[in-house]
Amino acid sequence: MTGKVFFSVTMTLDGYIAPESSPDDIDALRRGETTPSLKHWMAQWSRLQGWAFGQRFTRQNLKLGEGGKEGRDNAILEQTFHRTGASVMGKRMFDAGEVAWPEEAPFHTPVYVVTHEVREPWERLGGTTFNFVNDGIESALKQARKAAGERDVRIAGGADMILQYLNAGLVDEFSIALAPVFFGRGVSLFDGIDAEKVTIHQTGTESSSKVTHLNYAVVRK
């Protein structure tokens, strides 16, 4: 019995899961500077992720302190966390996260980073270990599955990575928190999807006051 492969993201109504960013933004973040461009990015990110920021789970997981909301949004964040036995992510997501996550990175499981960079595993406080995989997405998934055991593997992001797994037929199910927000441009989730190949059906929808949680299963052919 192995777990499922899934992804879970927040998306704007016009289809973006992150604002556009430039390498300069990550450099600024690394230097601890707040450029206008970075400030704009953070403001957009807050509009998108605002529903999650105030939740008890998010505060706890990012070490922001006690308290926070405890309704369905919070329960959904908790469920997503607890089902995840390992995560897979792309190099760009890791690069941005490396300078943004707290020392106790918010995964608390093994993470497999698909990259050309050869690098020793990087252990963080609290149980997160970043492993750098150089031989492609299937290898990364295989390692993540093994590490996850009976729990599920989350394709954490970014959009490129999610789409690679989706188009390769390697995703079982996914959930989207659809935010009532427009970006106009940004990192599109589904731009490049292989529509001939990926067939889905709805498995449930749930609305909080802030977002709509959409759940889908990928149909096996």
Place this chain on the structure above:
Amino acid sequence: MTGKVFFSVTMTLDGYIAPESSPDDIDALRRGETTPSLKHWMAQWSRLQGWAFGQRFTRQNLKLGEGGKEGRDNAILEQTFHRTGASVMGKRMFDAGEVAWPEEAPFHTPVYVVTHEVREPWERLGGTTFNFVNDGIESALKQARKAAGERDVRIAGGADMILQYLNAGLVDEFSIALAPVFFGRGVSLFDGIDAEKVTIHQTGTESSSKVTHLNYAVVRK
């Protein structure tokens, strides 16, 4: 007391409200031919609109005969129809519809077509009259409001027309039936939205087995 201005469309999860089409497709439709391209278009359209086709209201309104489903999807289609006192549409939607709608066109109210074409009103059986408006979207809306009285004005489509009204701040609310379908390409609903200007909030979500009905209000600034 005047009615609201709204739109109501079915959208794929990757953001399209219609498959791509070419002028050749409309020509083929006009000649009553079924080209491979038109066949593909119809197949995609059916995947998108399939949730509505089997409903009692749709069958009745398109003169497809008795019967059909009568659950929430059907009730939502009926509500949308009954609230509408007049519709506004773009020239391309009219051109395609002119050759595709039954003689008793499915609007049963005045329809205002925004176009450069100068043409006398075109009356159809069953109460639909197409009026051709040559002086822009605000004029078309003004005429539609007047015709609708206390009922609402629907911006029927296509995507261009909807976006023009949305970006001009002339839409009060909208609903999207989000279909678990990917097109990969097609007529995007929100590509070109003025994200700085259009702010929305959720007013309700409801899921049937086939689609998720998303409802939003545009925030007045």
